[in-house]
Amino acid sequence: MSVGADASAIAIVDAINTRRTSAREVVTSALERIDRRDRVLNCFTRVLGEVAIADADRVDRIVATGGDAGPLAGVPFAVKNLFDVAGVTTLAGSRIHAEHPPAQRDAAAVAALRRAGAVLVGCLNMDEYAFGFTTENTHYGPTRNPHDLSRIAGGSSGGSAAAVAAGLVPLSLGSDTNGSIRVPAALCGVFGLKPTYGRVSRAGVVLFAGSLDHVGPFARSVRDLAVAFDALQGPDAADPVCADRPAEPTIPGLDLGIADLRVAVAGGHFAQLAEPAALAAVERVARALGASRRVTIADVQRARAAASVITSTEGAFYHLDDLKRRAKDFDPLTRDRFRAGALIPAAVYLQALRFRAWFAERAREVFRDVDVVIAPTTPYPAPPIGAPRTTIVDGVEVVTRGHLGVFTQPWSLIGLPVVSVPIAGLAGAGPLPLGVQLIAPAFREAHLLRAAARLEAEGVVAAPVAATRG
Amino acid sequence: MESTLTEADVERLAALLGLPLEPGSAAAVAAQLAGLMTSARLFTEFPLPDDVEPAPVFRP
Numbered sequence: 001m002s003v004g005a006d007a008s009a010i011a012i013v014d015a016i017n018t019r020r021t022s023a024r025e026v027v028t029s030a031l032e033r034i035d036r037r038d039r040v041l042n043c044f045t046r047v048l049g050e051v052a053i054a055d056a057d058r059v060d061r062i063v064a065t066g067g068d069a070g071p072l073a074g075v076p077f078a079v080k081n082l083f084d085v086a087g088v089t090t091l092a093g094s095r096i097h098a099e100h101p102p103a104q105r106d107a108a109a110v111a112a113l114r115r116a117g118a119v120l121v122g123c124l125n126m127d128e129y130a131f132g133f134t135t136e137n138t139h140y141g142p143t144r145n146p147h148d149l150s151r152i153a154g155g156s157s158g159g160s161a162a163a164v165a166a167g168l169v170p171l172s173l174g175s176d177t178n179g180s181i182r183v184p185a186a187l188c189g190v191f192g193l194k195p196t197y198g199r200v201s202r203a204g205v206v207l208f209a210g211s212l213d214h215v216g217p218f219a220r221s222v223r224d225l226a227v228a229f230d231a232l233q234g235p236d237a238a239d240p241v242c243a244d245r246p247a248e249p250t251i252p253g254l255d256l257g258i259a260d261l262r263v264a265v266a267g268g269h270f271a272q273l274a275e276p277a278a279l280a281a282v283e284r285v286a287r288a289l290g291a292s293r294r295v296t297i298a299d300v301q302r303a304r305a306a307a308s309v310i311t312s313t314e315g316a317f318y319h320l321d322d323l324k325r326r327a328k329d330f331d332p333l334t335r336d337r338f339r340a341g342a343l344i345p346a347a348v349y350l351q352a353l354r355f356r357a358w359f360a361e362r363a364r365e366v367f368r369d370v371d372v373v374i375a376p377t378t379p380y381p382a383p384p385i386g387a388p389r390t391t392i393v394d395g396v397e398v399v400t401r402g403h404l405g406v407f408t409q410p411w412s413l414i415g416l417p418v419v420s421v422p423i424a425g426l427a428g429a430g431p432l433p434l435g436v437q438l439i440a441p442a443f444r445e446a447h448l449l450r451a452a453a454r455l456e457a458e459g460v461v462a463a464p465v466a467a468t469r470g
Numbered sequence: 471m472e473s474t475l476t477e478a479d480v481e482r483l484a485a486l487l488g489l490p491l492e493p494g495s496a497a498a499v500a501a502q503l504a505g506l507m508t509s510a511r512l513f514t515e516f517p518l519p520d521d522v523e524p525a526p527v528f529r530p
Contacts, residue, residue, distance in 0.1 A: 302516055305509035312506055324489055340502035343483045348510050353524030355513040
């Protein structure tokens, strides 16, 4: 039996464990899809053919002897190219890192998925050093949105979202500092999970802004997302900010329903400067979850400004030596933004950190009465590749690329877990999907996945393999 | 009020940090920095209680 592009991760695991197919056949099919389609989509910067086949054969040997090959046995996956992969140079979207030697070992998250039986088939395109929302990478070319090839995939984990949306792989990993999992998940129409800050180890990941960086999975079903998250979560001494708390598996409670969850819609900032389709998506999710209540979180614009300052300062600091010695080798789309970040006064950065602590407390107050908050993921569907610098939304001129993070930045600033769920068929969005954020208090990913599972079961959200246009 | 930064301002700041700027690049860096500093006023001019501390390792 062959496993198609639309097979979920858990369907693949079941087919392999019941010998209806083999891991080798599944991985070979994925490699063939990548070979056939990625020349146009440009999701992959490296494909691991022989290594992947060897890993698949290892899974098949375990299954053949009656062993347990893991909860992701034989599932092909790929990772944003800022995750270390043993034997592969970690590009982080840059030309500069292409000169680095291959990584000695896998990043913790890559190793965790491999331990769970998943088979790594390649590394994925991104904005240089994760500094962008579009994956219009000058060095490696833009990743194209599988729903419309003339449009961006979103970023910075654009390759990760597009590869899953196009059915090249059922599962991928990305990172999120200001929205870099959620924005591409929304624009490509897949599920994306940004876990709580510190929930998943970032050891072996090229950081962008360390005090804001998270890693997490993309998938086309909620159960796949939850299986991957359960494999990823847990303490890791190798990441100094990884939380010292045991993993809390989400799969056992995934179908418990939402009767005990208090759900509210974010108003104010989160209902402004967005196209009607983005707000209609929120209303559709709110209706399905029975959320009639509105909550307003104060000072969100200040939070967004603090996130930008922290990101720019920390990001510039990581790359300061290269900015001094070889600025010409940076992507023109990031170079001057990094240099500006290097010049921010220390007092401004420290005040941003103080504001973050204060804003986190305001959010905690809101979540005393609410378990899940609903907000748009992006204010509009995927813009065209090479879009003009500014665009008009709700009668106001905004920066086209930067405004993509207007609803995601405030939540990552304070490290809260967020799932972006995909919705299509919205008036005004044509064939393009949009996303809706489900946000919970710290370490309550299980609430989000239960709510997402309910939405998926009711057919409100779905991530079918994209029917490519353009 | 928008932050105003001249190319000369940026060149002096960059020199302080030992960050070379190739000829013609200061204007673009100044525009980026001015944007950041303008939005930063949203929180630098916002009064916070004295006991709010930055979190060196942020734990939500």
